[in-house]
Amino acid sequence: MKNVNIGIIGCGTVGVNVAKILEKHSVIIKNRVGCGINIKWVCDKDLSKLKQLNLPKEKITSDINKVILDPSVDILVELIGGNDISKKIIIEAMDRGKHIVTANKAVLSKYWDEIFSLALRKKLLVYFEAAVGAGIPVIQSLNEGLAANKIQSIVGILNGTTNFILSKMTDNNMGFSEALKLAQKSGFAEANPLLDLNGSDAAQKLSILASIAFGNHLPSEKIHREGISDISPIDIKYAKNEFGYVLKLLASVKNENGKISATVCPTLIDVEHPLAAVENEYNAIYIDGDSCGDIMLYGKGAGGPAAASAVASDIIYLATNIFYGTAGKFPFILYDKKIKLNIRPVEDIVSKYYLRFSTADKPGVLSKISGILGKNNVSISACFQEERHKKQAVPVLILTHQTKEGNVRKAIKIIDDLPVVKSKTVMFRIME
Amino acid sequence: MKNVNIGIIGCGTVGVNVAKILEKHSVIIKNRVGCGINIKWVCDKDLSKLKQLNLPKEKITSDINKVILDPSVDILVELIGGNDISKKIIIEAMDRGKHIVTANKAVLSKYWDEIFSLALRKKLLVYFEAAVGAGIPVIQSLNEGLAANKIQSIVGILNGTTNFILSKMTDNNMGFSEALKLAQKSGFAEANPLLDLNGSDAAQKLSILASIAFGNHLPSEKIHREGISDISPIDIKYAKNEFGYVLKLLASVKNENGKISATVCPTLIDVEHPLAAVENEYNAIYIDGDSCGDIMLYGKGAGGPAAASAVASDIIYLATNIFYGTAGKFPFILYDKKIKLNIRPVEDIVSKYYLRFSTADKPGVLSKISGILGKNNVSISACFQEERHKKQAVPVLILTHQTKEGNVRKAIKIIDDLPVVKSKTVMFRIME
Numbered sequence: 102m103k104n105v106n107i108g109i110i111g112c113g114t115v116g117v118n119v120a121k122i123l124e125k126h127s128v129i130i131k132n133r134v135g136c137g138i139n140i141k142w143v144c145d146k147d148l149s150k151l152k153q154l155n156l157p158k159e160k161i162t163s164d165i166n167k168v169i170l171d172p173s174v175d176i177l178v179e180l181i182g183g184n185d186i187s188k189k190i191i192i193e194a195m196d197r198g199k200h201i202v203t204a205n206k207a208v209l210s211k212y213w214d215e216i217f218s219l220a221l222r223k224k225l226l227v228y229f230e231a232a233v234g235a236g237i238p239v240i241q242s243l244n245e246g247l248a249a250n251k252i253q254s255i256v257g258i259l260n261g262t263t264n265f266i267l268s269k270m271t272d273n274n275m276g277f278s279e280a281l282k283l284a285q286k287s288g289f290a291e292a293n294p295l296l297d298l299n300g301s302d303a304a305q306k307l308s309i310l311a312s313i314a315f316g317n318h319l320p321s322e323k324i325h326r327e328g329i330s331d332i333s334p335i336d337i338k339y340a341k342n343e344f345g346y347v348l349k350l351l352a353s354v355k356n357e358n359g360k361i362s363a364t365v366c367p368t369l370i371d372v373e374h375p376l377a378a379v380e381n382e383y384n385a386i387y388i389d390g391d392s393c394g395d396i397m398l399y400g401k402g403a404g405g406p407a408a409a410s411a412v413a414s415d416i417i418y419l420a421t422n423i424f425y426g427t428a429g430k431f432p433f434i435l436y437d438k439k440i441k442l443n444i445r446p447v448e449d450i451v452s453k454y455y456l457r458f459s460t461a462d463k464p465g466v467l468s469k470i471s472g473i474l475g476k477n478n479v480s481i482s483a484c485f486q487e488e489r490h491k492k493q494a495v496p497v498l499i500l501t502h503q504t505k506e507g508n509v510r511k512a513i514k515i516i517d518d519l520p521v522v523k524s525k526t527v528m529f530r531i532m533e
Numbered sequence: 534m535k536n537v538n539i540g541i542i543g544c545g546t547v548g549v550n551v552a553k554i555l556e557k558h559s560v561i562i563k564n565r566v567g568c569g570i571n572i573k574w575v576c577d578k579d580l581s582k583l584k585q586l587n588l589p590k591e592k593i594t595s596d597i598n599k600v601i602l603d604p605s606v607d608i609l610v611e612l613i614g615g616n617d618i619s620k621k622i623i624i625e626a627m628d629r630g631k632h633i634v635t636a637n638k639a640v641l642s643k644y645w646d647e648i649f650s651l652a653l654r655k656k657l658l659v660y661f662e663a664a665v666g667a668g669i670p671v672i673q674s675l676n677e678g679l680a681a682n683k684i685q686s687i688v689g690i691l692n693g694t695t696n697f698i699l700s701k702m703t704d705n706n707m708g709f710s711e712a713l714k715l716a717q718k719s720g721f722a723e724a725n726p727l728l729d730l731n732g733s734d735a736a737q738k739l740s741i742l743a744s745i746a747f748g749n750h751l752p753s754e755k756i757h758r759e760g761i762s763d764i765s766p767i768d769i770k771y772a773k774n775e776f777g778y779v780l781k782l783l784a785s786v787k788n789e790n791g792k793i794s795a796t797v798c799p800t801l802i803d804v805e806h807p808l809a810a811v812e813n814e815y816n817a818i819y820i821d822g823d824s825c826g827d828i829m830l831y832g833k834g835a836g837g838p839a840a841a842s843a844v845a846s847d848i849i850y851l852a853t854n855i856f857y858g859t860a861g862k863f864p865f866i867l868y869d870k871k872i873k874l875n876i877r878p879v880e881d882i883v884s885k886y887y888l889r890f891s892t893a894d895k896p897g898v899l900s901k902i903s904g905i906l907g908k909n910n911v912s913i914s915a916c917f918q919e920e921r922h923k924k925q926a927v928p929v930l931i932l933t934h935q936t937k938e939g940n941v942r943k944a945i946k947i948i949d950d951l952p953v954v955k956s957k958t959v960m961f962r963i964m965e
Contacts, residue, residue: 242673250842378807393843397829400825430858
């Protein structure tokens with residue numbers, strides 16, 4: 102009986118854990134797949150990483166081409182991350198008839214069309230469960246388990262680093278820098294965490310989920326994003342204690358009558374909402390479908406074993422299809438370039454808002470601010486101002502009714518120019 | 534282009550919603566499947582139910598055999614529920630080469646071996662996403678998305694009726710009967726809710742999840758079960774206010790070194806645990822795999838549209854495979870009769886416990902009770918007794934450290950025979 106051969110390119114913590122899973126559970130896997138899964142190659146430019154795997158020398162290489170050009174490799178497992186080299190590897194491997202498993206959100210969110218049109222043409226499968234939410238089976242669920250639904254919205258906590266930091270700021274009263282340092286020490290933030298902190302990582306993942314849900318590529322550049330680096334513990338405290346909200350970095354897409362809003366930004370959610378309980382490095386994806394109603398998938402969004410769970414499950418599913426001759430008979434991902442994804446400008450997005458104004462403690466300030474809000478069609482639903490304040494600037498907190506973001510921004514621009522306003526007004530969306 | 538033909542047997546609220554979804558989303562579905570899905574038959578003994586569907590007369594029947602014997606039917610959709618008639622329908626349809634979609638937990642949990650061995654022999658697919666957690670894609674996730682994992686435990690809130698009742702008892706201070714009446718009025722409990730209230734429904738669903746996770750049939754009769762009908766609001770209040778626990782009807786299986794514990798019983802969980810936030814008619818399944826870590830899937834566990842979402846998604850997936858000629862090339866459900874599922878007797882299950890003793894307000898009572906607990910290897914972790922009590926019986930609350938359930942039961946038996954003990958001691962497990 103022939104085995105299915107895989108070649109793993111990129112052997113960091115995910116790659117090592119994939120190899121371990123395939124070895125540890127080889128008997129059960131063989132029973133399921135119908136044949137064994139043979140690791141033909143593990144490739145990394147840093148060969149020292151591969152030593153812990155105890156693989157024979159002839160399976161180890163630092164030369165990507167050894168894997169891509171080997172005709173016996175059935176599945177290429179791309180785990181190096183990043184954009185352009187990965188794309189080259191994936192395309193060249195498909196050109197040579199190999200199916201793909203990847204954990205790479207960057208390459209998929211950028212080259213969705215190119216990769217999946219080639220897959221369709223070549224009748225190959227590209228599986229990528231680990232690209233969003235690590236071990237959470239969200240890709241399969243959205244693509245197949247909820248296939249009967251028109252997806253109305255997806256709201257996700259998709260980035261473990263930022264969720265860890267915001268959790269520590271909320272629960273342990275840490276400042277941003279302190280929480281970031283702890284995240285780095287705990288292995289939940291990289292040395293250079295920029296792409297996590299500014300929302301880019303979450304936007305790439307949201308791009309993938311939205312592209313599946315809406316049937317065409319929604320590139321991550323079209324997703325409005327705001328990061329968490331400027332968030333002050335004061336707002337987290339006020340929002341929670343005065344209004345019962347928790348601040349999370351939410352990645353969300355919503356389809357309203359064909360108009361799509363797509364954003365990654367710090368957002369307040371009711372403490373009772375299931376997403377509010379998603380803490381630390383955990384991720385969750387909250388999906389609203391027209392039949393299923395609201396569904397939430399929750400789990401570890403980061404870490405070698407969790408991501409390897411998804412990669413290895415993809416490999417098992419692909420290998421089964423290869424063994425039984427069904428791989429690629431029909432496409433995994435459907436998309437239709439003719440579907441127009443009409444992205445709503447951020448100014449047109451309608452939401453409730455939390456506003457914190459820093460004002461001088463003078464009579465008439467609240468009246469002035471609320472007047473400007475009113476003139477810009479921003480109507481107030483709640484207001485809070487502490488009786489006294491030792492420092493010069495007094496925080497005035499206002500929650501608004503639903504209004505267009507453009508209205509709020511216009512009002513803030515005018516308000517921030519008032520002489521009584523001491524610093525930039527803070528604004529967060531409030532999730533319905 | 535040939536359509537895939539389906540025959541729906543049983544047209545209650547789920548069946549009607551399935552037909553509606555297939556009509557409403559027919560264009561998208563056709564694009565995905567490769568051909569149309571044609572409802573060839575809808576069958577119900579009560580023809581009046583079918584009128585709302587606006588189907589032509591020749592598609593409507595009250596005769597099951599018209600559907601089973603029609604050679605053009607590719608997929609038989611069994612939605613009548615119950616045991617023996619459903620089994621007959623499923624087996625006879627498979628004998629005639631039809632693939633199956635069913636939402637029937639009762640028939641699967643009872644006839645797992647028979648149904649899936651026939652499916653294997655006949656190279657047919659039996660899909661059943663709606664049988665557990667309605668629209669939550671838990672079957673597919675467990676069976677495929679987490680395939681690389683050894684499943685260590687599954688803990689579920691699998692019954693919407695009981696969760697609704699317990700939520701109302703917890704959040705609205707209702708008694709059991711009042712909460713049950715509200716559940717019935719709100720459409721979340723049947724006129725005869727016995728199988729929900731006594732844990733049987735949850736045990737059937739747990740049987741299905743465990744059979745997938747452990748690779749062989751775990752019949753629901755082997756699952757120890759306790760219902761919620763005797764639960765008093767007092768315990769819900771004490772557990773929450775004094776110890777920070779919420780009472781839920783948990784269905785759980787755990788595999789510890791090949792010994793499996795499988796129970797459905799009211800269980801206390803920490804208010805911070807994600808399962809504690811699952812309210813009302815919602816269901817959730819908390820899965821612990823050796824690589825993925827803890828994963829939770831959450832959503833509406835009942836209701837026509839939610840269940841229909843799962844049934845229709847199954848139909849779409851099956852139809853795609855039929856169209857492309859890949860259906861049944863390999864089995865959906867693997868099981869191995871040789872795998873021994875070693876079920877642990879309930880007395881051997883180790884847990885922490887909540888105990889409420891009703892005692893006379895006399896000196897020495899606590900010492901007597903704690904003495905008996907100690908002699909039976911039950912060690913106390915917390916104790917609470919209200920200072921005074923107007924009535925004769927004083928509630929004494931004790932939380933224990935981990936111990937075998939047999940020890941606790943033995944101790945309670947002795948304690949309940951003491952003359953100072955006024956009524957049966959209440960015992961709940963506490964989830965770790």
